[in-house]
Amino acid sequence: xLLEINGLTGTPGGPFRLSVDAGECAVISGxxxxxxxxxxxxxxxxxxxxxxxxxxxxxxxxMPAPQWRRQVIYVPAESGWWAAxxxxxxxxxxxxxxxxxxxxxxxxxxxxxVSQLSTGERQRLALIRAVIRKPRVxxxxxxxxxxxxxxxLRVEALLKELIADGAAIILVTHNExxxxxxxxxxxxxxxxxxxxxxx
Amino acid sequence: MxxxxxxxxxxxxxxxxxxxxxxxxxxxxxxxxxALLVAAGRMVVQLLLVxxxxxxxxxxxxxxxxxxxxxxxxxxxxxxxxxxQDHRLxxxxxxxxxxGATVLATVTITVLALTTALRxxxxxxxxxxLPLTGIILGNVMNAVSLSLDTFFSTVRRERVAIEARLTLGxxxxxxxxxxxxxxVRTALIPTINVMSAAGVIxxxxxxxxxxxxxxxxxxxxxxxxxxxxxxVGGNCLxxxxxxxxxxxxxxxxxxxxxxxxxxxxxx
Numbered sequence: 001x002l003l004e005i006n007g008l009t010g011t012p013g014g015p016f017r018l019s020v021d022a023g024e025c026a027v028i029s030g031x032x033x034x035x036x037x038x039x040x041x042x043x044x045x046x047x048x049x050x051x052x053x054x055x056x057x058x059x060x061x062x063m064p065a066p067q068w069r070r071q072v073i074y075v076p077a078e079s080g081w082w083a084a085x086x087x088x089x090x091x092x093x094x095x096x097x098x099x100x101x102x103x104x105x106x107x108x109x110x111x112x113x114v115s116q117l118s119t120g121e122r123q124r125l126a127l128i129r130a131v132i133r134k135p136r137v138x139x140x141x142x143x144x145x146x147x148x149x150x151x152x153l154r155v156e157a158l159l160k161e162l163i164a165d166g167a168a169i170i171l172v173t174h175n176e177x178x179x180x181x182x183x184x185x186x187x188x189x190x191x192x193x194x195x196x197x198x199x
Numbered sequence: 200m201x202x203x204x205x206x207x208x209x210x211x212x213x214x215x216x217x218x219x220x221x222x223x224x225x226x227x228x229x230x231x232x233x234a235l236l237v238a239a240g241r242m243v244v245q246l247l248l249v250x251x252x253x254x255x256x257x258x259x260x261x262x263x264x265x266x267x268x269x270x271x272x273x274x275x276x277x278x279x280x281x282x283x284q285d286h287r288l289x290x291x292x293x294x295x296x297x298x299g300a301t302v303l304a305t306v307t308i309t310v311l312a313l314t315t316a317l318r319x320x321x322x323x324x325x326x327x328x329l330p331l332t333g334i335i336l337g338n339v340m341n342a343v344s345l346s347l348d349t350f351f352s353t354v355r356r357e358r359v360a361i362e363a364r365l366t367l368g369x370x371x372x373x374x375x376x377x378x379x380x381x382x383v384r385t386a387l388i389p390t391i392n393v394m395s396a397a398g399v400i401x402x403x404x405x406x407x408x409x410x411x412x413x414x415x416x417x418x419x420x421x422x423x424x425x426x427x428x429x430x431v432g433g434n435c436l437x438x439x440x441x442x443x444x445x446x447x448x449x450x451x452x453x454x455x456x457x458x459x460x461x462x463x464x465x466x
Contacts, residue, residue: 065454
């Protein structure tokens with residue numbers, strides 16, 4: 001298994017158990033406010049939690065937290081931006097350019113102030129910002145919630161390509177059709193518990 | 200070069216200005232006369248009291264007594280820094296962070312000045328050591344207050360942006376770099392303004408005092424320059440130390456941002 005979660009316990013409850021291998025996409029669904037985002041934050045080690053998380057069999061405590069987060073990147077539903085322009089966030093810059101048109105974004109967006117981006121543009125740029133850092137696991141929190149059908153399918157095509165290249169994805173979505181298209185494993189979250197269900 | 204000795208009569212004439220202001224306040228119902236008189240009264244009592252204490256301390260010239268007075272000043276500064284923050288760390292960290300940074304910077308700069316430029320004889324001569332400690336302490340206290348206030352309020356406001364950097368693999372220092380720089384910059388702006396305006400727009404307090412007391416203007420200027428350099432050094436060191444302590448207390452060993460460690464005065 002590429003990513004294994006064992007007995008993870010924290011604010012959203014637990015213990016949670018979940019695993020996803022390279023080339024897989026695990027979809028988590030469940031009612032709003034049940035703590036799906038908090039679960040992803042725990043996996044990325046952003047909130048205080050206990051339990052085991054392993055990447056390729058290595059416990060996350062064996063590496064510094066930033067090193068863990070570079071390999072297991074969490075992309076929240078609402079992205080944060082620390083500089084005024086888009087370009088400053090895109091490192092390495094050269095891998096950004098081919099991805100922009102694939103998600104229906106223009107290259108000129110790189111020179112636009114973040115404050116002038118639309119919600120949908122921000123959402124796609126936040127995904128690109130994570131992808132160019134070449135993580136092994138992506139934790140995606142409703143990555144297409146602000147997108148129209150066409151853009152959503154473009155994002156899904158990119159995600160499928162990443163999976164084919166050996167990445168793993170944990171995807172939180174409320175869109176049943178999307179879950180159907182993407183999932184190789186499915187989990188249903190109820191208060192404080194995670195249950196594996198049939199795909 | 201004899202210092203001008205003010206008589207109680209001289210002070211009485213000057214104090215009539217405060218009375219005049221109070222009368223104006225009464226006549227025009229500005230309702231500021233009470234606060235004005237109380238503050239003026241406090242100022243007179245406090246300064247005379249300090250004068251008498253310092254006279255005794257100077258005469259005894261005992262290093263322990265000097266240290267004791269300096270420690271009392273540092274304690275008061277620590278309390279002030281801790282008590283004034285809108286957002287603060289839970290006790291004892293609010294005092295350790297603010298007070299620790301203030302005392303660290305003040306001690307470093309004061310010892311540096313006493314052992315190099317000033318070199319009083321003996322080194323603990325309280326006539327030099329205590330006023331120097333006081334002026335540095337007061338300035339560092341302001342710088343530390345400003346830096347912590349800016350740091351805490353900016354971290355709260357910019358939480359999402361800071362966490363965005365963490366999720367992409369920045370360390371806590373990397374993720375908080377922009378916020379820390381902003382906090383140190385804010386703390387140093389007043390000092391930079393004072394230095395730029397010194398002599399042209401305002402005559403700094405120390406220099407004014409020395410000129411009035413009859414010192415040669417060039418000598419007074421040199422003294423003021425030395426003090427400004429010491430103050431800049433102290434403010435810089437204090438602001439850096441405070442922000443560094445604050446980063447340390449607002450994050451944990453897994454480089455998480457822990458705003459749950461922060462207490463707010465309102466809500």
